[in-house]
Amino acid sequence: MSAFSEAVRADVNRHLDEETGALGARLAAIRHNEGLQAVLVYRLGRELIARRRSVLAWPLLALGWPVYALLHALMRACYGIRLSLTADIAPGFYIGHFGGVEVYNCRFGERCSIGAQTKIGSLDEPAGPSIGSGVWIGAHAKIYGPKTIGDHATIAPGARVQKNIPENALVVGDPGRIVFRGYQTHRIVPGV
Numbered sequence: 802m803s804a805f806s807e808a809v810r811a812d813v814n815r816h817l818d819e820e821t822g823a824l825g826a827r828l829a830a831i832r833h834n835e836g837l838q839a840v841l842v843y844r845l846g847r848e849l850i851a852r853r854r855s856v857l858a859w860p861l862l863a864l865g866w867p868v869y870a871l872l873h874a875l876m877r878a879c880y881g882i883r884l885s886l887t888a889d890i891a892p893g894f895y896i897g898h899f900g901g902v903e904v905y906n907c908r909f910g911e912r913c914s915i916g917a918q919t920k921i922g923s924l925d926e927p928a929g930p931s932i933g934s935g936v937w938i939g940a941h942a943k944i945y946g947p948k949t950i951g952d953h954a955t956i957a958p959g960a961r962v963q964k965n966i967p968e969n970a971l972v973v974g975d976p977g978r979i980v981f982r983g984y985q986t987h988r989i990v991p992g993v
Contacts, residue, residue, distance in 0.1 A: 808892040840890070919942050921938070940959070
């Protein structure tokens with residue numbers, strides 16, 4: 802199985818109650834989740850970038866890029882989700898709600914989750930945040946610059962991260978401050 806299909810499968814599985822092979826359940830998850838649709842469009846764009854060096858793929862790329870551009874524009878206009886191809890997003894990415902989501906120049910580990918109105922990275926700063934695996938980022942949170950967020954950290958809604966965050970930390974406030982170390986989101990939020 803290719804890296805592309807594995808990433809798509811992990812993204813879709815985050816939206817299912819249980820890992821199921823049922824095609825109908827997978828298609829329903831895609832149809833009903835705007836965040837998942839945006840993530841799949843992002844995956845298409847990253848796959849097009851990965852295939853650009855393959856001469857055999859060039860005819861498909863000629864069709865693929867206009868399709869990607871149209872879908873990307875629809876995600877921005879209809880759902881307010883901007884997932885830049887400059888972001889490196891590992892499999893299992895979950896966008897809980899649409900609207901005001903912007904992700905640029907950053908790196909996400911596996912099985913991360915973000916909420917609505919979340920801003921991560923910036924077009925103006927080429928060195929963006931590096932976010933570990935299993936991180937949960939609440940709505941209206943902001944993370945800019947070359948910050949490091951440790952695995953399984955929780956960024957509370959409305960928090961603005963201004964410094965590096967260790968793993969398993971709970972961060973709240975603007976500016977963000979660590980209020981609890983050893984916080985285990987994966988025990989509280991299923992599927993994280």
